[in-house]
Amino acid sequence: MAAVQETIDQVKSIDVTEYKYGFVTEIEMDKPAKGLTEDTVRYISARKNEPEWMLEWRLDAFRRWKTMTEPTWSRVNYPPINYQDIYYYAAPKSGASPQSLDEVDPAILETYKKLGIPLREQEILAGVAPENRVAVDAVFDSVSVVTTFKKELAQAGVIFCSISDAIQEHPELVRKYLATVVPVTDNYFATLNCAVFTDGSFVYIPKGVRCPMELSTYFRINEQNTGQFERTLIIADEGSYVSYLEGCTAPKRDENQLHAAVVELIALDDAEIKYSTVQNWYPGDAEGKGGIYNFVTKRGDCRGKNSKISWTQVETGSAITWKYPSCILRGDGSRGEFYSIAVSNGAQQVDSGTKMLHLGKNTTSKIIAKGIAAGKSDSTYRGMVSAHRKATNARNFTNCDSLLIGDQCGAHTIPYIEAKTATAVFEHEATTSKIGEDQMFYCQQRGLSEEEAVALIVNGFVKEVLQQLPMEFAVEAQKLITISLEGSVG
Amino acid sequence: MALITPLKTAAEQQLVEQFASIKAELPGAGAMRKLREEAFAGFETKGLPHRRLESWRYTDLRNLVREAMPLARRPARPQAVTDRLALQTIAGTRYVTIDGIFSPGDSDLAGIPPGVSVRGLAEAMTEAPDAIAAAFALPEVARDDSALMLNTAFAQDGIVVEIAPGTEVAQPIVLLSLGSGASEAAIVSRSLVKIGAGAKVTIVELHEGVGAAPVQLNHATAFIIGDGAEVEHVRMVTRQRAETVQVQSLLADLGAHVSFDSVAVAVNCGVLRQQSFLRYGGEHSRAALRGINLLRKQEHSDVTLVMDHAAAHGESRELFKTIVEGEGTGVFQGKVIVRQHSQKVDGSMKSHALLLNDGATMFNKPELEIFADDVVCGHGATVAQIDGDQLFYLMARGLPRPQAEALVLAAFVGEVSDMVSDEGVREIVSREIDCWLGQRDGAPKPGAA
Numbered sequence: 001m002a003a004v005q006e007t008i009d010q011v012k013s014i015d016v017t018e019y020k021y022g023f024v025t026e027i028e029m030d031k032p033a034k035g036l037t038e039d040t041v042r043y044i045s046a047r048k049n050e051p052e053w054m055l056e057w058r059l060d061a062f063r064r065w066k067t068m069t070e071p072t073w074s075r076v077n078y079p080p081i082n083y084q085d086i087y088y089y090a091a092p093k094s095g096a097s098p099q100s101l102d103e104v105d106p107a108i109l110e111t112y113k114k115l116g117i118p119l120r121e122q123e124i125l126a127g128v129a130p131e132n133r134v135a136v137d138a139v140f141d142s143v144s145v146v147t148t149f150k151k152e153l154a155q156a157g158v159i160f161c162s163i164s165d166a167i168q169e170h171p172e173l174v175r176k177y178l179a180t181v182v183p184v185t186d187n188y189f190a191t192l193n194c195a196v197f198t199d200g201s202f203v204y205i206p207k208g209v210r211c212p213m214e215l216s217t218y219f220r221i222n223e224q225n226t227g228q229f230e231r232t233l234i235i236a237d238e239g240s241y242v243s244y245l246e247g248c249t250a251p252k253r254d255e256n257q258l259h260a261a262v263v264e265l266i267a268l269d270d271a272e273i274k275y276s277t278v279q280n281w282y283p284g285d286a287e288g289k290g291g292i293y294n295f296v297t298k299r300g301d302c303r304g305k306n307s308k309i310s311w312t313q314v315e316t317g318s319a320i321t322w323k324y325p326s327c328i329l330r331g332d333g334s335r336g337e338f339y340s341i342a343v344s345n346g347a348q349q350v351d352s353g354t355k356m357l358h359l360g361k362n363t364t365s366k367i368i369a370k371g372i373a374a375g376k377s378d379s380t381y382r383g384m385v386s387a388h389r390k391a392t393n394a395r396n397f398t399n400c401d402s403l404l405i406g407d408q409c410g411a412h413t414i415p416y417i418e419a420k421t422a423t424a425v426f427e428h429e430a431t432t433s434k435i436g437e438d439q440m441f442y443c444q445q446r447g448l449s450e451e452e453a454v455a456l457i458v459n460g461f462v463k464e465v466l467q468q469l470p471m472e473f474a475v476e477a478q479k480l481i482t483i484s485l486e487g488s489v490g
Numbered sequence: 491m492a493l494i495t496p497l498k499t500a501a502e503q504q505l506v507e508q509f510a511s512i513k514a515e516l517p518g519a520g521a522m523r524k525l526r527e528e529a530f531a532g533f534e535t536k537g538l539p540h541r542r543l544e545s546w547r548y549t550d551l552r553n554l555v556r557e558a559m560p561l562a563r564r565p566a567r568p569q570a571v572t573d574r575l576a577l578q579t580i581a582g583t584r585y586v587t588i589d590g591i592f593s594p595g596d597s598d599l600a601g602i603p604p605g606v607s608v609r610g611l612a613e614a615m616t617e618a619p620d621a622i623a624a625a626f627a628l629p630e631v632a633r634d635d636s637a638l639m640l641n642t643a644f645a646q647d648g649i650v651v652e653i654a655p656g657t658e659v660a661q662p663i664v665l666l667s668l669g670s671g672a673s674e675a676a677i678v679s680r681s682l683v684k685i686g687a688g689a690k691v692t693i694v695e696l697h698e699g700v701g702a703a704p705v706q707l708n709h710a711t712a713f714i715i716g717d718g719a720e721v722e723h724v725r726m727v728t729r730q731r732a733e734t735v736q737v738q739s740l741l742a743d744l745g746a747h748v749s750f751d752s753v754a755v756a757v758n759c760g761v762l763r764q765q766s767f768l769r770y771g772g773e774h775s776r777a778a779l780r781g782i783n784l785l786r787k788q789e790h791s792d793v794t795l796v797m798d799h800a801a802a803h804g805e806s807r808e809l810f811k812t813i814v815e816g817e818g819t820g821v822f823q824g825k826v827i828v829r830q831h832s833q834k835v836d837g838s839m840k841s842h843a844l845l846l847n848d849g850a851t852m853f854n855k856p857e858l859e860i861f862a863d864d865v866v867c868g869h870g871a872t873v874a875q876i877d878g879d880q881l882f883y884l885m886a887r888g889l890p891r892p893q894a895e896a897l898v899l900a901a902f903v904g905e906v907s908d909m910v911s912d913e914g915v916r917e918i919v920s921r922e923i924d925c926w927l928g929q930r931d932g933a934p935k936p937g938a939a
Contacts (some may be wrong), residue, residue, distance in 0.1 A: 389849070404865075409863065415854075418854075419845060419852045419854075421845070422847050422849075424845070425872075425874040433865065433867070
């Protein structure tokens with residue numbers, strides 16, 4: 001019963017109507033004028049001291065973006081976004097590219113302390129076994145504040161820095177791989193991101209290296225009326241391995257804020273990338289006021305043979321989630337995995353899923369997606385599994401289950417399964433149900449309250465996915481799920 | 491954002507001209523004429539369905555119909571039609587349309603069972619345009635479909651069947667629609683089947699082509715089923731020219747406590763789109779849609795269905811089996827909608843496909859759209875080749891490979907054909923399946939061990 005007690009304590013100890021990370025840091029920011037023009041793009045590029053080719057690349061994307069229209073196929077509703085009413089860049093005034101933590105604005109450090117993110121290496125070291133350390137890249141609005149353990153990682157040959165630094169220091173790698181997985185004109189939000197992306201992480205793991213520690217990026221939106229446009233690029237060279245975690249929070253505000261990210265993963269021969277996300281942007285209040293619009297393009301390319309990319313995501317935040325982490329299984333024998341928990345409550349809308357595109361021979365993929373909808377929220381799983389003509393022996397297993405809590409919410413599944421080769425074996429199953437009365441009865445009969453029983457059953461429902469998360473994240477994610485569902489019973 | 495008006499394709503332009511020149515001749519005045527004009531206006535804004543529309547993603551009619559064929563006229567009867575009519579394949583009363591036009595002379599009008607009325611749609615439209623116009627109303631989920639708009643605008647004939655409340659019809663009512671294939675033509679027809687409360691009936695639709703010329707066929711059958719009725723429906727689309735492009739729509743409005751079972755079989759179907767729109771209007775109704783698609787060469791069968799649970803306590807079962815060889819394409823798009831107040835719905839949707847060789851394609855898209863919490867809904871979809879273990883088992887017992895394969899395939903689709911409860915109809919379905927299996931390359935010759 002220890003585990004149950006832990007859950008109960010968890011529920012009790014947290015004031016649930018509060019979004020825990022909803023505080024604002026008062027700090028002086030540097031921003032261009034609102035709105036998006038070529039000048040904004042030039043401003044961002046200039047602020048980052050980018051080389052000419054990068055500016056041209058951005059401007060080209062911007063011109064293309066102007067010819068595109070916002071997609072409407074997803075099952076989410078929101079008032080039109082005024083792209084001219086957003087700040088596209090916001091950086092703390094002090095400490096432009098700080099060399100050490102001492103140069104970072106104390107207010108920012110305080111923010112991360114409140115969020116529980118260790119930025120001082122010595123703090124992390126205390127009492128933690130070396131293999132359990134986590135290197136962090138902290139992104140605050142539009143800039144990377146600090147990246148820890150850079151030196152130690154460099155000894156192993158691992159490059160872990162902000163993408164802005166990478167453009168300066170490793171232009172050859174950036175030019176070689178940027179936008180090779182998500183093309184510039186992939187979709188409306190990705191193209192917008194190409195034009196105005198500010199910061200994010202860059203990771204390069206050299207041949208045969210197993211990254212000595214977990215890498216992680218923590219994204220924080222702080223400033224009002226700003227959009228965050230992160231760009232992450234991870235390259236795992238032949239035979240390497242990396243596990244990367246991503247976390248995100250934002251303050252509580254009445255107006256909606258835009259987050260349009262692009263994440264590209266590239267795995268060469270025999271390499272493996274494990275990418276985990278705990279997304280906890282501010283979801284808006286129960287009536288749907290405020291919250292982050294999360295329009296994200298995440299895609300991994302298993303370019304080499306026998307490579308593997310694994311996505312794990314826990315989605316509890318954001319007013320709108322529009323996100324389909326995908327795998328292009330190009331290399332023969334490559335593997336793709338997608339594990340997802342999407343919890344929605346209040347007026348949240350989630351439209352998420354994955355694409356597994358089997359191009360190479362003997363490729364396999366696995367999709368486990370769990371959606372939990374409560375309150376007045378809508379949760380949609382949208383996924384595609386396809387096998388190209390030449391993808392002999394492609395295998396896929398998909399399981400998506402939805403749990404509905406309350407009669408005001410909706411759960412939808414829209415899977416596309418396309419097989420163009422006879423040797424493909426695709427299996428798909430999906431169920432939608434509410435928590436079984438017999439399960440509730442069983443728990444309550446043993447003395448659990450209704451809320452405790454729901455928490456226990458939900459934990460069991462999502463366990464399969466939580467197991468895929470790195471240890472320290474799994475605990476955090478479990479807490480998040482309990483919080484998100486609070487108040488949904490009765 | 492500028493609103494983009496796409497240019498009309500040649501076929502769409504031809505349809506516009508056709509409608510303008512022929513609308514005065516189409517049967518039905520008053521409300522019916524108004525309905526046709528509204529439907530055509532709707533079509534004009536939408537155009538032919540194309541792959542950018544989610545529900546037509548895999549069947550691009552705009553691309554398939556390059557030229558609109560002229561609307562079929564009452565044909566001079568080719569010998570092939572006479573020969574086919576001489577065959578009475580299913581025990582039961584038979585009502586015939588040729589190229590979509592009701593043929594009373596070939597129909598068992600004398601043998602209509604008590605409690606049943608059968609007449610031509612054109613006749614009914616002329617006599618009671620208002621009532622027919624009302625019966626033409628489309629369910630909410632089908633209102634956007636421009637193939638159905640086209641059907642409403644051009645439907646020139648068909649069969650109207652009415653079953654009085656409480657009537658139990660012992661033998662199947664067979665609606666045979668023959669494509670004469672005398673010349674290239676567009677066949678647009680609709681059948682209306684109104685079943686009174688508590689009635690019990692089996693309706694069999696046979697769509698066959700006998701001639702050499704390809705056709706464009708757009709047929710819809712609309713069921714209105716009263717409370718407590720028990721209905722079995724079988725539709726077979728067979729013997730179509732490879733170039734024939736066909737849209738078959740099934741519309742059904744279910745009352746309360748209804749039981750509706752439908753099996754759709756497509757063998758040698760050319761290019762076929764089968765779309766079904768079921769609406770549960772009353773509580774405690776159950777419906778099962780099942781189907782078999784056997785595809786080879788360039789054949790294409792698209793099964794698209796929408797089960798709209800607008801009432802509580804509904805049950806829906808869907809099971810579709812597809813075998814694809816050659817360069818064939820199978821499509822399954824199923825959608826189960828459970829509306830907010832439709833609690834206690836039990837839905838299960840399955841699509842299974844076997845691809846026999848490279849080049850065969852299967853697209854599966856089983857969707858759930860659920861707004862009520864107290865439901866049990868699930869779907870499953872599989873695509874694979876013939877199970878090697880099953881083949882091994884049979885071959886280890888001495889069956890040559892072709893026989894072993896035929897047995898596995900027959901069993902695969904047999905799960906669905908066995909659900910046809912009328913024995914005579916089941917036999918016809920099985921015969922079509924066996925015939926198709928027998929035409930496979932290397933298939934065992936009849937009479938072989």
